[in-house]
Amino acid sequence: MYSWVDGQPADSVPLKDRGLAYGDGLFETMVVKAGQPVLLDRHLQRLDEGCRRLALVAEPTVIRHEVLAYAGALGSGILKLILTRGDSLRGYGINPDAPVRRILQGSPPATYPPAHAIDGIRLFACATRLAEQPLLAGLKHLNRLEQVIARAEWQDAEHAEGLMLDMSGRVIEGVFSNLFLVRNGLLLTADLNRCGVAGVMRAEILAQAQTLGVPVAVADITVEQLQQADEVFMCNSVYGIWPVRGYAAMRWPVGPLTRKLQGIVRALLDI
Ligand SMILES: C=C(O[C@@H]1C=C(C(=O)O)C=C[C@H]1N)C(=O)O
Numbered sequence: 001m002y003s004w005v006d007g008q009p010a011d012s013v014p015l016k017d018r019g020l021a022y023g024d025g026l027f028e029t030m031v032v033k034a035g036q037p038v039l040l041d042r043h044l045q046r047l048d049e050g051c052r053r054l055a056l057v058a059e060p061t062v063i064r065h066e067v068l069a070y071a072g073a074l075g076s077g078i079l080k081l082i083l084t085r086g087d088s089l090r091g092y093g094i095n096p097d098a099p100v101r102r103i104l105q106g107s108p109p110a111t112y113p114p115a116h117a118i119d120g121i122r123l124f125a126c127a128t129r130l131a132e133q134p135l136l137a138g139l140k141h142l143n144r145l146e147q148v149i150a151r152a153e154w155q156d157a158e159h160a161e162g163l164m165l166d167m168s169g170r171v172i173e174g175v176f177s178n179l180f181l182v183r184n185g186l187l188l189t190a191d192l193n194r195c196g197v198a199g200v201m202r203a204e205i206l207a208q209a210q211t212l213g214v215p216v217a218v219a220d221i222t223v224e225q226l227q228q229a230d231e232v233f234m235c236n237s238v239y240g241i242w243p244v245r246g247y248a249a250m251r252w253p254v255g256p257l258t259r260k261l262q263g264i265v266r267a268l269l270d271i
């Protein structure tokens, strides 16, 4: 399906686009089912927060309207929304008059091996560490070189995802997912105030767990805590939940809370 730029069919952006020059922008990747974007409100909420923190002046009503129209035309698949700070001349200085650019791209539904969700995955131990930058932490901004470098660390099919630590050795997230662990009935995910992307699926899982009455915590996670976990799983807004069976020499069974949350998320994503 054709991409749209500022609401019009297009397959290119100007060379002066600041998303290209500096990664000056944000993106959202969402699943579309029967013409409807799944978890749209959460995606738009994160985008709004990103716009606020980067001082990007976007038009939320126009964006929502355009995403819904594009999703309707796509039918089912993956919708990627990119916002950039539009055009500027050479140099970092912002042109306050340049309108934010909206890019919408559609692709076919994701085709991950069903075994990832059924049997669980092994995590590659990424050597690439996440740098701490509270100004950007949590945002899904366009500067994703850490993830690009980390994803190039492994090519084998044994590892479906990689685990990333921060510079201090805290367990943060996957290369394209967030991490949860379960220990003595408590569901724990990493504090993302220094680095990491605050995933839409992570937010949904925290909310669903609270509805189920499961105690949840958002806190720093050490490698020792990971080792002692009863269950570990990864999540993102496209594949839902993948149980984790192994990381380095650590092993975990696929546990009951992982399966329960997986069932809820599968129903949401219709997978
Ligand atoms: C990097 C993108 O999106 C992320 C990756 C996935 C995925 O590969 O499953 C899903 C959602 C996002 N977390 C992208 O370019 O769309």
Ligand SMILES: Cc1ncc(COP(=O)(O)O)c(C=O)c1O
Binding pocket: 029, 147, 173, 174, 175, 176, 177, 178, 196, 197, 198, 199, 200, 201, 202, 235, 236, 237, 238
């Ligand atoms: C680094 C990183 N962490 C986490 C996620 C999961 O985010 P979401 O649940 O919004 O798909 C992504 C997806 O892009 C990501 O790139």
